[in-house]
Structure formats: structure tokens, C-alpha cells
Amino acid sequence: MLAVLKAIENSILEISKLISSSGDFSYSDNKNSSGDQQLKLDLESDKIIEQNLRKLTIVQGIASEEREDIIYFENDKAEYLVAYDPLDGSSLIDVNLSVGSIFGIYKYSFSGRNLMASVYAVYGPRVEMVVADSTARLYRLIQGEFKFVRELKLNKQGKINATGGTQKDWSENHKNLINKLFQNGYRLRYSGGMVPDLHHILLKGGGLFSYPATHEQPKGKLRLLFEIMPFALVFKVANGGAIDKNGKFILDLKTEHLHDTSSVFFGSNNEISLVKEYYGIK
Ligand code: AFP
Numbered sequence: 383m384l385a386v387l388k389a390i391e392n393s394i395l396e397i398s399k400l401i402s403s404s405g406d407f408s409y410s411d412n413k414n415s416s417g418d419q420q421l422k423l424d425l426e427s428d429k430i431i432e433q434n435l436r437k438l439t440i441v442q443g444i445a446s447e448e449r450e451d452i453i454y455f456e457n458d459k460a461e462y463l464v465a466y467d468p469l470d471g472s473s474l475i476d477v478n479l480s481v482g483s484i485f486g487i488y489k490y491s492f493s494g495r496n497l498m499a500s501v502y503a504v505y506g507p508r509v510e511m512v513v514a515d516s517t518a519r520l521y522r523l524i525q526g527e528f529k530f531v532r533e534l535k536l537n538k539q540g541k542i543n544a545t546g547g548t549q550k551d552w553s554e555n556h557k558n559l560i561n562k563l564f565q566n567g568y569r570l571r572y573s574g575g576m577v578p579d580l581h582h583i584l585l586k587g588g589g590l591f592s593y594p595a596t597h598e599q600p601k602g603k604l605r606l607l608f609e610i611m612p613f614a615l616v617f618k619v620a621n622g623g624a625i626d627k628n629g630k631f632i633l634d635l636k637t638e639h640l641h642d643t644s645s646v647f648f649g650s651n652n653e654i655s656l657v658k659e660y661y662g663i664k
Contacts, residue, residue, distance in 0.1 A: 389434040394503040427468035447608040467608040471575030480506035482577025486612040494633030500612030536622040539652035540588020543568035551596035559660035588650035595645035602645040623654035629663035
């Protein structure tokens with residue numbers, strides 16, 4: 383596992399250099415499985431990660447948000463499978479907002495129950511990395527090296543409300559939930575990049591991030607294996623919660639396809655209880 387974490391750390395260092403040195407934020411001619419137009423940077427970041435993980439005999443294969451299928455390496459008996467989103471929020475890169483990379487390290491199969499560890503990186507004014515297994519640990523890039531900063535723990539309640547999806551398509555439940563949060567004094571913080579938006583809540587100690595199901599997107603937008611499940615582990619070990627619109631813990635959800643999506647709510651405990659109340663979940 384340590385070797386996998388090291389390969390991920392090296393990939394993050396290379397991607398952060400690529401982002402800060404590249405002047406080319408243009409789109410390629412390709413679309414990914416979710417129908418998003420791919421930036422050249424998405425594809426280059428994807429290649430960096432593949433090259434680093436391919437060197438390891440303990441990795442059986444990889445699944446990238448930028449590719450249709452799992453790529454198996456020639457290590458049939460190897461323990462680990464890695465699912466990743468090489469550059470999440472990349473549509474924000476041309477306006478110089480923060481973007482991120484997300485990794486889930488699974489054992490033998492891509493299922494929430496088999497998620498052993500997750501890592502994410504935020505490329506912002508600074509580069510930060512969070513590694514989660516039985517705890518969630520924050521590292522900061524200082525003079526070319528990641529230095530441990532602190533463990534992440536959420537308070538019972540926070541003040542931030544970050545919600546996505548097209549507002550005109552929100553359900554009545556979701557509208558009422560969001561109104562209640564604002565009535566209770568929550569402040570809106572939403573950049574449109576899942577990684578910095580969740581990092582914000584985790585570092586400030588609480589709040590709610592939601593990407594609901596809507597009529598247009600009944601299964602939400604965010605992808606389970608590459609985006610939501612890795613963060614579900616982070617929120618769990620940081621004393622928070624991660625549920626879908628039926629109140630199911632995200633890591634208990636089954637995926638039928640690699641690119642399956644789900645509605646999702648990440649937050650501290652009081653906010654997760656409020657979601658359950660407003661969505662009528664017993
Ligand atoms: P991009 O990678 O296409 O920029 O999408 C980012 C993202 O998957 C996630 O990071 C955001 O939380 C979410 O989409 C934002 O979606 P909306 O623009 O619909 O709010």
C-alpha cells in the first residue's frame with residue numbers, strides 16, 4: 383500500500399508542475415464516458431498517473447474517469463485496483479480557480495466495501511494532499527516535499543452550505559433543505575470544483591456539500607468510484623457523514639457500471655441529520 387501511496391504522491395507532484403507550467407488550457411477533440419469534453423491537461427494528467435502506477439507489481443489495474451474501461455496491467459494476482467479522477471473541476475482551470483485529483487485504492491474489486499484508502503490533492507494557491515484510511519491526514523507541499531500538517535476532524539456542525547445542480551430542477555425537498563440552512567445562518571460557498579468545495583468544509587470543520595438528484599439528472603452528476611466513494615471514506619474517518627438521497631451510506635452503494643453516478647450529501651453530523659429530516663428518511 384505504501385508504494386501505491388508513493389506513486390500517487392509522485393503523480394500529484396508531476397501534475398502540479400504541469401498545471402503551473404502549462405499555458406495550454408485548450409480542449410482536445412475527445413469526450414469522456416460522461417460526455418464531458420476533455421482538456422489536453424486532463425489527458426496529460428491521466429497519462430502521468432498511469433505511468434506511475436504501471437511501475438508497481440502490486441497494482442492489478444486502474445480505472446480513470448477519463449477512460450471508458452478498466453485497464454488491467456499484467457499482474458493478475460496483485461491486490462490493488464486504483465480508480466481516479468486525474469483533474470477534477472478542470473473546466474475551472476482557464477479562470478484560475480482551484481482544481482484537484484482524487485484517488486480511491488480498492489482491494490481486489492471496485493466496490494465501496496473494498497475501498498482501503500483514498501487520497502486527494504488540491505492545486506490552489508498552495509498544493510495540499512489528504513490521505514485517508516483509518517484517519518484523514520492533511521499534508522502541505524513545502525519546498526518540493528509534502529509535510530504533515532494535522533489530522534482532519536469535523537465538528538458536529540458547521541456554517542458552510544455548498545450545493546450543486548441546476549436550481550430550477552431541484553426537488554421541493556431539496557429547495558426546503560437549502561432554505562432552512564440559509565435561515566439558520568449558513569453561508570453559500572460553492573466554486574463548482576468538488577475537491578476545493580469539500581476541502582473547504584473539511585478544513586473549516588463542518589458544513590454541508592450536496593449534489594442532489596434532479597428531474598434532469600435522477601442519479602445526480604458525481605461519479606461514485608472516482609469522486610464520491612474516495613471522499614466518503616475521508617468524511618467517515620473525519621467524524622462526518624456521506625449519504626445518498628435515500629440515506630444510504632455511500633460506501634454501501636453498489637455500482638453496476640464503472641461510471642455510475644449518485645446523488646450525494648457530505649457533511650458534519652448535524653447537517654446529515656437535517657438532510658434526513660428534509661428528505662423524509664427514517
Ligand atoms: P468538471 O470536471 O467538468 O469541471 O466538473 C466538475 C464536477 O464534476 C465537480 O467537481 C463539481 O462539484 C461539479 O462537477 C459541478 O457541477 P455543476 O457545475 O453542475 O454545479
